[in-house]
Amino acid sequence: MIIKLKNSVSEEQVSRLKSKLLNQGFELHESIGESTHIIGVIGDTTSFDINSLYAYEFIDTVLRVQEPFKKVNRKFKPDNTIVDVSGVEIGGKNIVIIGGPCAVESQEQIDEITPLVKEAGAKILRGGAYKPRTSPYAFQGLGVEGLEILENAKKKYGIPVVSEIMSLEDLPYFLEKVDLIQVGARNMQNFNLLKELGKIDKPILLKRGLANTIEEWLMSAEYILAGGNSNVILCERGIRTYETSTRNTLDISSIPVIKKLTHLPIIIDPSHAAGRWEYVESLSKAAIAAGADGLIIEVHQNPELALSDGQQSLKPLRFKNLVDSCKRIALAVDRTLE
Numbered sequence: 001m002i003i004k005l006k007n008s009v010s011e012e013q014v015s016r017l018k019s020k021l022l023n024q025g026f027e028l029h030e031s032i033g034e035s036t037h038i039i040g041v042i043g044d045t046t047s048f049d050i051n052s053l054y055a056y057e058f059i060d061t062v063l064r065v066q067e068p069f070k071k072v073n074r075k076f077k078p079d080n081t082i083v084d085v086s087g088v089e090i091g092g093k094n095i096v097i098i099g100g101p102c103a104v105e106s107q108e109q110i111d112e113i114t115p116l117v118k119e120a121g122a123k124i125l126r127g128g129a130y131k132p133r134t135s136p137y138a139f140q141g142l143g144v145e146g147l148e149i150l151e152n153a154k155k156k157y158g159i160p161v162v163s164e165i166m167s168l169e170d171l172p173y174f175l176e177k178v179d180l181i182q183v184g185a186r187n188m189q190n191f192n193l194l195k196e197l198g199k200i201d202k203p204i205l206l207k208r209g210l211a212n213t214i215e216e217w218l219m220s221a222e223y224i225l226a227g228g229n230s231n232v233i234l235c236e237r238g239i240r241t242y243e244t245s246t247r248n249t250l251d252i253s254s255i256p257v258i259k260k261l262t263h264l265p266i267i268i269d270p271s272h273a274a275g276r277w278e279y280v281e282s283l284s285k286a287a288i289a290a291g292a293d294g295l296i297i298e299v300h301q302n303p304e305l306a307l308s309d310g311q312q313s314l315k316p317l318r319f320k321n322l323v324d325s326c327k328r329i330a331l332a333v334d335r336t337l338e
């Protein structure tokens with residue numbers, strides 16, 4: 001249930017209302033925006049008489065929220081959430097590009113690629129250290145050594161880093177070494193992991209599951225917010241359909257749907273959606289035109305020799321050209337890409 005308060009409401013009136021609701025066992029989520037003051041009420045409100053609240057003259061409207069997700073719901077917080085990733089803001093007017101290899105392969109590889117992606121316009125470096133591979137015989141990632149390599153790059157080149165966590169036992173390394181913790185598509189519904197990530201305050205990049213609905217995806221985000229961590233960025237990376245020409249089908253429509261349903265930012269991963277490097281630029285431009293807050297793109301200096309996902313990785317020059325053409329799309333939709 002949400003309670004919209006009138007602009008003229010006083011602090012004393014708000015605290016009187018809040019005490020009444022807290023005494024009834026509800027959890028409250030207050031959001032004060034530019035022109036809105038909302039109290040979100042979480043708990044079983046089925047037997048609560050909504051009309052009784054209109055006795056308070058400072059209450060404007062009371063609405064029941066039908067959706068199962070509450071804290072991520074835009075009805076609870078009409079203003080966009082901006083997530084700060086070590087100084088890089090995601091969810092504001094400026095579109096943020098994340099670039100880097102699928103997997104961290106060596107210190108030399110990261111030392112070569114980092115200045116190139118940074119120079120091309122990437123504000124955050126990506127690199128997987130723990131890789132969720134379909135085959136147990138494929139390269140599984142360098143583990144904690146991979147995180148250390150990213151940490152070195154972060155210090156040397158002054159760029160925040162993002163990497164995927166697969167297991168809770170590695171959380172202490174992630175807390176120490178990365179700026180943004182990625183939850184991959186395969187772990188979107190690993191609820192124990194989500195609960196623990198709710199207890200920290202580091203930003204989380206939550207990818208959409210391979211075959212999950214938008215509502216299931218938002219419920220996973222709700223787990224993290226319910227635990228107390230509201231620094232969540234959603235990432236659409238394509239879903240499984242009957243189409244086989246691309247690795248996944250990029251659900252562009254998820255962008256306006258997400259923008260309507262939640263205040264959280266959304267970025268797009270055109271690399272895992274396309275599965276082929278030659279489609280990545282078109283999907284990137286489409287994503288920005290549709291309102292995405294950023295992109296996460298795989299870049300490799302020598303895709304032919306990449307230890308994972310070479311077929312969908314851009315060479316640095318192509319990546320730079322992509323960022324330049326995305327700048328023009330950004331301006332056309334009244335955003336910036338700086």
Ligand code: PEP
Pocket residue numbers: 102128132164183184185186207237269272
């Ligand atoms: C990745 O980003 O490297 C990755 C494995 O992506 P996803 O979880 O979307 O498949």
Ligand code: MN
Pocket residue numbers: 102103272298308309
């Ligand atoms: Mn990959």
